[in-house]
Amino acid sequence: RLTVVKLSYNSFSSFAKSSQVPDETQIIGLGLNSNSFRGPFPNWICELSSLHILDLSDNRFSGLIPQCFGNSTITLQELFLRDNNFTGIHPDVFVNATNLRALDISYNNLEGKLVRSLINCRDLRFLNLKSNRINDEFPFWLGSLPSLNILLLQSNRFHGPLYHRHLSVGFQSLRVIDVSRNDLCGTFPDFYFSDWREMTTPNAEYDDTYMKDSVFDVAVYHSMKMVNKGVDTEYDKIRTDFIAIDFSGNRLRGSIPESIGMLRELHLLNLSGNEFTGHIPPSLANLTKLEALDVSRNHLSGQIPPGLGSLSFLSTMNFSHNYLQGPIPPGTQFQSQNCSSFVDNHKLYGLEDICGETLVPNPTPEESEDLSEAEEHVINWIAAAIA
Structure with a gap:
């Protein structure tokens, strides 16, 4: 009995006019990805009542994903529709999709609001909606999905606050979240990240392998694009x-929450291109696994926390286009950065070794009086070295 059909990586462009599904067919896996299929969603797929994996990605399908597809989502676990021209999803498609673990519909033309029937997908672990035209408020309600590990919403039209006192329930299972290049705004309380459990403590069940689902002993890996x-x-x-x-790339403002220092498992942090003010939290020095930090293009002031220099995995930092001041902290982590990581902070100094030239003047006597004793010690050390 035929249970798996995989026609991936060919040049098929259409289906036979008499495409029908025999009553006895029990296809559990259908792979039509990476072809040249075009036109509306194939309605005959709605008749596949035993489907566990469907991959239509990298084609030219268009139009609305129809209501009848809800008949196939009852058993569906993995759904990949990325890189097509779909414009919408019928709101009831996921009402019965209680077994769905992964949904990737990135790089389409989805418009309007995010379908609320996704709230029924209690096993959902991976959700990728990148590069669509979804115009909606941030979906706080997704925080109630207990297994959601990866949430990718970048390059859409999500708007409004990213935190709401009465709606934010915390994403306790999140390990990757990307909401960059939207129109999100608002401020955060200091405790904002305190409930993000998966980013706070190591989990013994996660080792050095890759995220995957297993469907009938077949490993299904997930993929994504992200700025690193x-x-x-x-x-x-x-x-x-x-x-x-x-x-990054929103209108978030206010202070960066101090609770961000609780996310000790964090590898990548990008807050660039927002309207954050205040100081860079010294608690960032607690993120001992951090590899990349970008806080550029904000309105941050004060000094760069010297404790960041102790983060041995931190290879890339970007503090450019802010209002930072004072000396560049000593240490290899800072001295190995590109000059562009510090530009347009007119009161930063000590860039000679990094940039090869003096890009900003040393502080005036008046500015020096405002420096702490520790800062004066650093200045004296630099002056002695120059002498």
Whole structure:
């Protein structure tokens, strides 16, 4: 009996006009990805009542994902629709999708609001909606999904606050969240990250392998794109120990929450291109696994926390285009950065070794009086070295 059909990586462009599904067919896996299929969602797929994996990605399908597809989502566990031209999803499609673990519908033309029937997907672990035209408020209600590990909403039209006192329930299972390049705004309380459990403590069940689901003993890996160390990076597989936050390219304001220092498993933190004010939290020095930090293009002031220099894995930092002041902290972690990581902070000094030239003047006598005793010690040390 035929149970798996995989026609991936061919040049098929259409189906036979008499495409029908025999009553006895029990296809559990259908892979039509990476072809040239075009036109509306194939209605005959709605008749596949035993489907566990469906992959239509990398084609030219268009239009609305119809209501009848809800008949196939009852048993569905993995659904991949990325890189097509779908414009919408019928609101009732996921009402019975209680077994769905992964949904990737990135790089389409989805419009309007995010379908609320996703709240029924209690086993959902992976949700990728990147690069669509979804115009909605931030979906706080997704925080009630107990297994959601990866949430990718970047490059849409999500708007409004990212935190709401009466709606935010905390994403306790999140390990990767990317909401970059939207229109989100608002401020955060200091305790905002305190309930993000998966980013706070190591989990013994996650080792150095890759995130995957198992469907009838077949390993299904998930993929994504995310900016890492300033480069748009393709992850064909996602490591189980990869923890990341990208809030860049929004209108978030106020102070960066001190509770961010609780996320000790964090590898990547990107808060660039927002309207954050105040100081860079010294608690960031607690993030001993941090590899990349970007707080550029904000309105941050004060000094760069010297404790960041003790983070041995931190290879990329970007503090540019802020209002930071004082000396560049000593240490290899800072001295190995590019000059561009510090530009347009007119009261930063000590850049000679990094930039090869004096880009900003040393502080005036009046500014020096405002420096702490520790800062004066650093200045004296620099002056002695120059002498």
